[in-house]
Amino acid sequence: DLGLKWLTSSQTLKSVILDSFEQLKQSDSVTSELSVQVTKNLVALTKLITDIKSDDADEDSLSLEYTLKRAVKLGNNELVSTPQIVTHRTLVFNYIAAVALQMAPQIKDLLSIILTPLLREISDPSKTNAELKSHAQEVL
Numbered sequence: 001d002l003g004l005k006w007l008t009s010s011q012t013l014k015s016v017i018l019d020s021f022e023q024l025k026q027s028d029s030v031t032s033e034l035s036v037q038v039t040k041n042l043v044a045l046t047k048l049i050t051d052i053k054s055d056d057a058d059e060d061s062l063s064l065e066y067t068l069k070r071a072v073k074l075g076n077n078e079l080v081s082t083p084q085i086v087t088h089r090t091l092v093f094n095y096i097a098a099v100a101l102q103m104a105p106q107i108k109d110l111l112s113i114i115l116t117p118l119l120r121e122i123s124d125p126s127k128t129n130a131e132l133k134s135h136a137q138e139v140l
Contacts, residue, residue, distance in 0.1 A: 010052045014062040017045050021070055030090045039091055042071075043098040050106060064099075064106055068113045071095050075117050086132040093118065093132075097139040115140075 020042045027035035046067050060066065075092035078085060096114045100107050107114070121136040 008052065010062045013045065013048055013052055017042065017062070017067055018070070020045065021074055024074060024088065024091055027087060027091060030087055030094075035087075035091055039095050039098070042095055043102060046099050047102055050103070064103065065110055065113065068096070068099070068107075068110055072113060072117050084129075086129050089117070089121070089132060090135060093121075093135055093139045100139075 020038055023038045024035065024042070027038070029035060046064065049062060049064050049067060052062065071092050075089040078088035096118070100114065118136045118140050121133055122140070
């Protein structure tokens, strides 16, 4: 008992995860203490997903796939709205890397979700941010 009994409901966990993604949206620096801590919290919350049984069977129910799609969506939104800013994409890549390390067996079936933004960043010749490209290569 780690004092996490309040997180045993899939709806509660989903709500906390979505709130954490909202906090990441507000981040304006990759290295700020808040953005690093929120990313760490998201990784820890994501690990809890496998422990919680969701009663929902729809595509919006809490699952590893749903959570990874939300993360990728955050990065995609930044790419579309402000492509010159890379904060959210960098944080999403950090999150993907940490989840992949922590949950390697479960993530195998979800590679198409996480590889798409990484490969896009690496293979697009019009990308001018070498630091983000290098970071994407490290994550791969």
